[in-house]
Amino acid sequence: MTEFTTLQKEGPVQVVPLSGSLGAELRGVFIHGGMPEEDAAFIQRMLLKYRVVFFRNQQHMTDQSHWDFARNFGEIVSHPTVAAQEEPAILELHSHKGGRANSWHTDVTFDLRPPKLSILRAVTLPELGGDTVWANTVAAYEHLPDNLKALAEKLWAVHGNDFDYAASRVELLHDDTAKRYRRQYAAQVIKSEHPVVRVHPDTGEKSLLLGHYAQRFVNCNTYDSDRLYEIFQAHVTRLENTIRWRWAPGDVAMWDNRSTQHYAINDYGDRTRVMRRVTIVGDVPVSVDGSLSRPHVQ
Numbered sequence: 001m002t003e004f005t006t007l008q009k010e011g012p013v014q015v016v017p018l019s020g021s022l023g024a025e026l027r028g029v030f031i032h033g034g035m036p037e038e039d040a041a042f043i044q045r046m047l048l049k050y051r052v053v054f055f056r057n058q059q060h061m062t063d064q065s066h067w068d069f070a071r072n073f074g075e076i077v078s079h080p081t082v083a084a085q086e087e088p089a090i091l092e093l094h095s096h097k098g099g100r101a102n103s104w105h106t107d108v109t110f111d112l113r114p115p116k117l118s119i120l121r122a123v124t125l126p127e128l129g130g131d132t133v134w135a136n137t138v139a140a141y142e143h144l145p146d147n148l149k150a151l152a153e154k155l156w157a158v159h160g161n162d163f164d165y166a167a168s169r170v171e172l173l174h175d176d177t178a179k180r181y182r183r184q185y186a187a188q189v190i191k192s193e194h195p196v197v198r199v200h201p202d203t204g205e206k207s208l209l210l211g212h213y214a215q216r217f218v219n220c221n222t223y224d225s226d227r228l229y230e231i232f233q234a235h236v237t238r239l240e241n242t243i244r245w246r247w248a249p250g251d252v253a254m255w256d257n258r259s260t261q262h263y264a265i266n267d268y269g270d271r272t273r274v275m276r277r278v279t280i281v282g283d284v285p286v287s288v289d290g291s292l293s294r295p296h297v298q
Helices: 037-050 063-073 137-142 146-154 176-185 222-236
Strands: 002-004 013-017 024-027 052-055 091-094 117-124 132-136 156-160 191-195 197-199 206-208 214-217 242-245 252-256 260-264 274-280
Touching: 013 037, 024 037, 037 052, 037 063, 037 252, 063 117, 063 274, 132 137, 137 206, 137 222, 146 197, 146 222, 191 197, 206 222, 214 222, 252 260
Parallel strands: 024 052
Antiparallel strands: 002 013, 013 024, 052 252, 091 274, 117 252, 117 274, 132 242, 132 260, 156 191, 156 214, 197 206
């Protein structure tokens, strides 16, 4: 348990690791927009170390304070296809409006510059269910046998927002609202080619860049792509490599989108679950040989 003394509302901040692989709760933090640079730098260090950090009891937060807090960590980026016109910087994930999907992914990897980090706050929670699970994609790479590491480092994947819901096992409501959401999501098709192993721009760590937006591997047919994807993705989602968070009112989660995947569990039936997310612009992924991700040309 680590203490830090300038972020607190009452008493010192405590850093409580939650598993052996990733995740920590920052206790005693009062999230606000105008925090000193050293406080934001501390949270950033904890994020790089634990990959996902959690804050309890942030019921005071509004869309404005959410936005102000996020600005401490970089330039805010709107979702490229489903951002709301009235407030494009904040993405609402509403279970009754198409915003429920349970499939492993890293956010917006179909974009050439996937977000650096995401900050998600609970607005309305079901009485039961609706947990989120995160996985450590750095550990997934590090635990590969050497021959699979060598293979992964040579592979590139096409990521697209026009993914096959059935093939990716994404479960969404099939009402008209959800169908409109899916049509809007892929109305503008965006595809990028990313290295399967990317080098983290801040830590130099290698991680597996996959998830449900990955459609196929470059220069591989569908059959081979599916088999290879299953092998590498299975290393990402090993239980030893994950942390599961049970949401409570006022909770906020913040994760490094460059070293994690996550999965929102759809186990709450027709109950309402509303979350709001702000994301920070990222950089173009870099492969182990220094090559940059590129737009996919059909």
